[in-house]
Amino acid sequence: xxxxxxxxxxxxxxxxxxxxxxxxxxxxxxxxxxxxxxxxxxxxxxxxxxxxxxxxxxxxxxxxxxxxxxxxxxxxxxxxxxxxxxxxxxxxxxxxxxxxxxxxxxxxxxxxxxxxxxxxxxxxxxxxxxxxxxxxxxxxxxxxxxxxxxxxxxxxxxxxxxxxxxxxxxxxxxxxxxxxxxxxxxxxxxxxxxxxxxxxxxxxxxxxxxxxxxxxxxxxxxxxxxxxxxxxxxxxxxxxxxxxxxxxxxxxxxxxxxxxxxxxxxxxxxxxxxxxxxxxxxxxxxxxxxxxxxxxxxxxxxxxxxxxxxxxxxxxxxxxxxxxxxxxxxxxxxxxxxxxxxxxxxxxxxxxxxxxxxxxxxxxxxxxxxxxxxxxxxxxxxxxxxxxxxxxxxxxxxxxxxxxxxxxxxxxxxxxxxxxxxxxxxxxxxxxxxxxxxxxxxxxxxxxxxxxxxxxxxxxxxxxxxxxxxxxxxxxxxxxxxxxxxxxxxxxxxxxxxxxxxx
Numbered sequence: 001x002x003x004x005x006x007x008x009x010x011x012x013x014x015x016x017x018x019x020x021x022x023x024x025x026x027x028x029x030x031x032x033x034x035x036x037x038x039x040x041x042x043x044x045x046x047x048x049x050x051x052x053x054x055x056x057x058x059x060x061x062x063x064x065x066x067x068x069x070x071x072x073x074x075x076x077x078x079x080x081x082x083x084x085x086x087x088x089x090x091x092x093x094x095x096x097x098x099x100x101x102x103x104x105x106x107x108x109x110x111x112x113x114x115x116x117x118x119x120x121x122x123x124x125x126x127x128x129x130x131x132x133x134x135x136x137x138x139x140x141x142x143x144x145x146x147x148x149x150x151x152x153x154x155x156x157x158x159x160x161x162x163x164x165x166x167x168x169x170x171x172x173x174x175x176x177x178x179x180x181x182x183x184x185x186x187x188x189x190x191x192x193x194x195x196x197x198x199x200x201x202x203x204x205x206x207x208x209x210x211x212x213x214x215x216x217x218x219x220x221x222x223x224x225x226x227x228x229x230x231x232x233x234x235x236x237x238x239x240x241x242x243x244x245x246x247x248x249x250x251x252x253x254x255x256x257x258x259x260x261x262x263x264x265x266x267x268x269x270x271x272x273x274x275x276x277x278x279x280x281x282x283x284x285x286x287x288x289x290x291x292x293x294x295x296x297x298x299x300x301x302x303x304x305x306x307x308x309x310x311x312x313x314x315x316x317x318x319x320x321x322x323x324x325x326x327x328x329x330x331x332x333x334x335x336x337x338x339x340x341x342x343x344x345x346x347x348x349x350x351x352x353x354x355x356x357x358x359x360x361x362x363x364x365x366x367x368x369x370x371x372x373x374x375x376x377x378x379x380x381x382x383x384x385x386x387x388x389x390x391x392x393x394x395x396x397x398x399x400x401x402x403x404x405x406x407x408x409x410x411x412x413x414x415x416x417x418x419x420x421x422x423x424x425x426x427x428x429x430x431x432x433x434x435x436x437x438x439x440x441x442x443x444x445x446x447x448x449x450x451x452x453x454x455x456x457x458x459x460x461x462x463x464x465x466x467x468x469x470x471x472x473x474x475x476x477x478x479x480x481x482x483x484x485x486x487x488x489x490x491x492x493x494x495x496x497x498x499x500x501x502x503x
Contacts, residue, residue: 059084095435095478096425097471104431109464111424112411114454116403118356121285121347121444125324127276129296129339132327135268137242141257142217145170148235148253152264155249159240159266166238166263173216177232180209184227244268269337272330274306276343277321284442285347286311287355288393289370292326294343296335304328304335308345309370327371349444350402360390406447407454408462412440413469413480420480421454422461422468433461433468435479 059082061067061075073082099107141147149167152159159165183206190202213223217236226233248265251257274294278286290308295301310325326343328335348356364387366372366380378387412419419440425432438453454460461468472479 093434095472096432097468097475097477098428098430098432099471100430107464107467109431109468110462111459112408112462114405114407114450114456114458114460116405116456118403119349119406119444119447121282121349123278123282123285123345123347125276125278125282125343125345127274127294127324127341127343129328129335129337129341130273130275131247131267131269131337132271132273135242135244135271137240137244137266137268138262139165139238139240139264139266141166141168141238141259141261141263142215143168143170143172143236144258145173145236145256147251147255147257147263150249150251150253150263152246152249155246157246158244159246160243161240163240164237165240167235168238168257169235170216173213173218173236174232174234176209176212176216177226180206180213180223180226181230181232183209238263240264240266242266242268244270269333270329270331272328272335272337273309274326274328274341274343276324276326276341277319278324280315280320280322281442283322285349285355285444286324286345287347288367289360289365289373289390290345290347290355292343292345294326294341296339296341298336298339299334304341307370347444349404349449351404354402356402363390364388365390365393404441405450405454405456406444407450407460409443409446409448411460411462411465412438412448413465414440415480418480420469422465423454424459424461426459435469435472 059069059072061078061080061082064075064077067075067077067082069082072084074080075082099109145168147166148169151164151166183202187202187206190199210223213226214220217238218226219239222233222237244266246264247267249263250265251261251263257263274292276292286308288308288311292306292308293303294306295303306326306328308324309327312323312325315322350356360373362375364374364377366383366385366387368385369380369382372380372382372387373390374387379385380387407421412421419438420435421438422433422435425434436453439451441449441451443449469479469481473481
């Protein structure tokens with residue numbers, strides 16, 4: 001009986017608690033509704049609330065500055081409260097940005113003036129020393145026969161011009177000598193009473209026999225010796241046509257050879273070639289006939305000099321380089337073929353990217369032998385070709401009017417398709433910078449040539465330009481990553497229902 005009474009009183013108590021909560025909820029809801037209806041619309045902010053004389057015309061998101069709205073609300077992307085666009089921002093152009101003097105110091109921004117001046121391009125290359133192909137001679141057999149003696153037993157021996165190299169036995173040579181001796185005997189037997197025609201024929205036959213021996217490789221001294229002795233020699237001696245080093249030995253004693261068979265290869269090492277690899281981006285600064293300085297691993301600190309004698313017309317599509325050939329004097333024999341070298345070419349740059357070498361201006365040069373340079377029109381002393389003007393090969397005269405417009409290499413921000421520089425605008429109360437797209441020429445050392453977009457005297461930022469560009473990107477203004485006109489600010493009208501739900 002007691003249990004039932006207790007349960008009944010507990011149920012009544014719980015019901016009272018539930019009724020109290022319901023009444024409290026209804027009263028709270030009523031008070032809140034009354035308060036909201038009495039509160040002014042928060043979607044409109046008075047000028048006094050913003051601290052400005054006039055209400056802002058546009059509102060933006062601090063996280064998404066491309067959002068522009070004509071009234072206060074929520075950002076449709078991140079739902080943050082929009083902030084007013086200050087009048088200070090409206091006074092600055094799309095590609096412009098202002099900083100305080102203190103900010104300029106903290107950002108370590110430096111500027112330099114755009115100027116016209118002659119700059120120097122320094123092209124560095126690597127390569128190897130090689131033989132001069134024009135100073136290589138092959139010693140061959142002029143007549144078929146058998147090699148009975150090789151005076152040079154191994155490669156690497158240095159020989160002088162006229163040194164004996166080979167003794168060759170040739171039956172054909174013996175027959176030719178017999179013809180000479182017969183013609184000589186006939187010439188001696190010619191009598192004074194003989195007709196003039198017979199005399200001329202006999203003497204012509206004698207001279208033809210001598211010329212045949214010359215063509216077979218005998219010199220005049222050898223021929224005179226045969227005529228004086230009256231006996232044919234059984235062997236012909238082959239002499240070296242030049243002085244140099246024997247780099248190849250292609251025959252052995254006892255070997256039968258035919259006409260033209262190579263026996264030795266002799267190379268004159270008093271002049272050498274240096275073959276260098278130049279990248280295609282460096283070709284605008286390289287000219288035929290330019291002086292080249294290079295160093296070798298064997299002689300650290302010592303500088304050798306040469307002159308460009310050939311630029312390969314074909315590009316190696318694998319290495320993206322072009323072969324250059326440099327003529328080098330090696331009278332002292334210190335340079336050896338195969339040595340690794342590091343070379344540099346220094347080119348003065350004039351307007352239009354032309355190479356300026358004052359020493360070559362106004363002169364004439366041989367298109368085949370660059371060592372032949374004269375002050376007036378003439379012919380080459382080596383090959384007889386007519387000389388051409390150095391201006392026709394891309395050289396210009398050093399004149400002040402030819403100075404190009406240049407900027408430091410650190411000034412432009414290059415994206416691959418565009419180049420942007422930041423210019424400090426004059427006559428501004430606060431330091432103001434403007435981004436400009438420019439058209440650059442090739443790079444010359446620590447400078448870029450400017451084709452369009454800047455004029456002489458403009459102050460371009462050469463240090464801190466990335467910081468300025470980043471500040472523009474934060475403000476959603478055109479930067480190095482944006483096209484010419486920059487992204488258009490999208491004015492988004494946010495649905496009132498969405499704003500109500502997010503409040």
